Structure formats: C-alpha cells, structure tokens
Amino acid sequence: MLFTTATGYALRALAALPEDGSYCLAKDLASQLDLPGPYLAKILQGLVQADILESVRGPKGGFRLTRPSHRITVGDVVVALEGPNSLEGCIMGFPTCGGDHPCPLHEAWGAVKAQVATSMTEATIRDLQLMDLRHQKDARGRPPCEKP
C-alpha cells in the first residue's frame, strides 16, 4: 500500500462521520467499520491535533469534523498522519537516484507521483462518502454513525 494502515483507517472513519454537528463515539465508529477500537481512538486523537476533528469528553461527548467534509482533502489526512514528504524519495530505495543518475523507474514514477499528489489534494472526504466503505453485510440502510 502507498499509505500506512493507520491512514486508511482514518480516511474510512472520517467518511463515516455525520455532518449534522453531532458527536460520534470512537467505539461506535470502530465497531461499525470493523476496526480495532483503541487503535482507531488513538488515530482520531491525532486528527484532533491536526485540526481535522474536534472532540468533547464526558457523556454526550465524542468526535466530529471541524469543517464540512468537502473542505477536508485526502492529502490533509495523509500529511497529518505521515508528514509532508511521504511521496518523496526513490521508489526503489536507491540513495543516489536523482537527476543525473535516475533509476529505471524514476521517470515513470515521477509522472505518476505528480498525478497521485494532485488526486490527493483534490479528493475530499465527501468524495469518499460516495463509495460505501462499510462491509457488505452492513452496507444497506445504515445511518453513518449509530450504536450497533
């Protein structure tokens, strides 16, 4: 995969959050998406620090988006969890790969990388909502965040 699993989990969770201003429990999100609960909670905390989510403790607490889903790009999430240079470096791991000594995949990868980077900054969480990220058995008629 191009991303870590944590980033994949984060994208799935963000796409499952409601946009009506209500708060959603990490636990419910996890069971709905069939993800490891405490791990997802930790990832969501990171998204709070990146100002993608906001959280409230205590009863009636939980997580919600800080802004509408179409204002959060996939790239925002990747940068928040993997840093700004996740696509840099030689794809073959060669330390000397560069302008004067390109590796055999350098050009092909360069073109692709630009396209992937563009797609990441253009695709938003709202775009993710259009694909159904829940498992097949749960795929029909479930509201986005509901206790199981």
Place this chain on the structure above:
Amino acid sequence: MLFTTATGYALRALAALPEDGSYCLAKDLASQLDLPGPYLAKILQGLVQADILESVRGPKGGFRLTRPSHRITVGDVVVALEGPNSLEGCIMGFPTCGGDHPCPLHEAWGAVKAQVATSMTEATIRDLQLMDLRHQKDARGRPPCEKP
C-alpha cells in the same frame, strides 16, 4: 517506498556484480555498497533459491549471476523477494475498493501501476549498472567487485 529495503539492497548488489564468471563475496559487496553485511548475505541466499544467483562455498567461493545481467529483470527480483502480487490491492487500503466502488485514487493508481509494472519487466540489471549506485566517495574508477 514501493519495495522493501531488502529488494532495494538486492537490486544494488546485483548491479554491482561482475559478469566475467568470477565469484564475489557477500562481505565485499556489502562493504563496497555500505550495506549491512549479514543481512545482505541472507538476501543473496534468497536470490540463489530464485535461480538469479549461484553460489560456491569455501575458499575462492562467493556469488555470481546465473545469466547475463540483461536477462534478469527488476521484476524478477521483486517477484523473488516479495511475491507476485506486490502491486495488488487498493492503494488507500480500502477493502471494498473495486470496480463498483472505486476509491478516489483508483483510476490514477491503475494507470500508474500498469506503467510501473511494465517498467519493472522491461528494466534489467544491466540498466541499473548504468547508474552509479555506489556512494559518492567511492563513485570514481572502482571495479565492480573488489576487496576494500
């Protein structure tokens, strides 16, 4: 990176091997390329099992290519060390990504993946020899496999 570090090490080592039929010590390869010696030796063993290298034990022993470097593709090495499906799967890690529910990067990645796969099956170890994979300080005038 798209590959594991082991695959990157393997490609660098293969590109540094001579083609005159002589045997080359894992230890010398490692010190020449500044790679961890015992780890590289283990990787080379795997390439022997994949019929990319052959080895001889004992004094005057070592490793050498089983065929000319232009007959060994980058893809051969990747398949030997990472299996045949290393490029499969959703790039975002979504289990439901597919024809009916493509992720936002699905199409961009599909095009890129095909191009990378083609490049891998077309690029050979000989192509790698053209770029200088040794460190800058060693980059000038060194024969391909020499005791340091």
Place this chain on the structure above:
DNA sequence: TTATAAAAGGATTTATATGTCCGAATTTAT
C-alpha cells in the same frame, strides 16, 4: 589429513508499525 575460508540455515536481537490497556482529566446527569 588437517586447517581455513566461505556460504547455508537457524535462532536471536532490534526497530518500527500496529494494537491494547489503564489512570487522569473533563463534562453531563442526578
């Protein structure tokens, strides 16, 4: 035949990503 050099193979360690657990802090409800 013996000593030495080197790969082969297995066991062990280290580093990092992944995943879990628990106590403290914070908010709501009674």
Place this chain on the structure above:
DNA sequence: ATAAATTCGGACATATAAATCCTTTTATAA
C-alpha cells in the same frame, strides 16, 4: 456534590521487517 460517561495521554504488548549471531556444511589449500 457525587457519580457516570467518555476522551486524553502515556505505558505496555504484539507482529513484522530489518539486522545480527552462531553453528553446520562444503570446498580449497597446505
């Protein structure tokens, strides 16, 4: 005020990749 619910933050546990170590096997050379 007190109790309950829930995030926060750090410590702990597990899995896998990365790297090392040690013993065995095999070949060469004296």
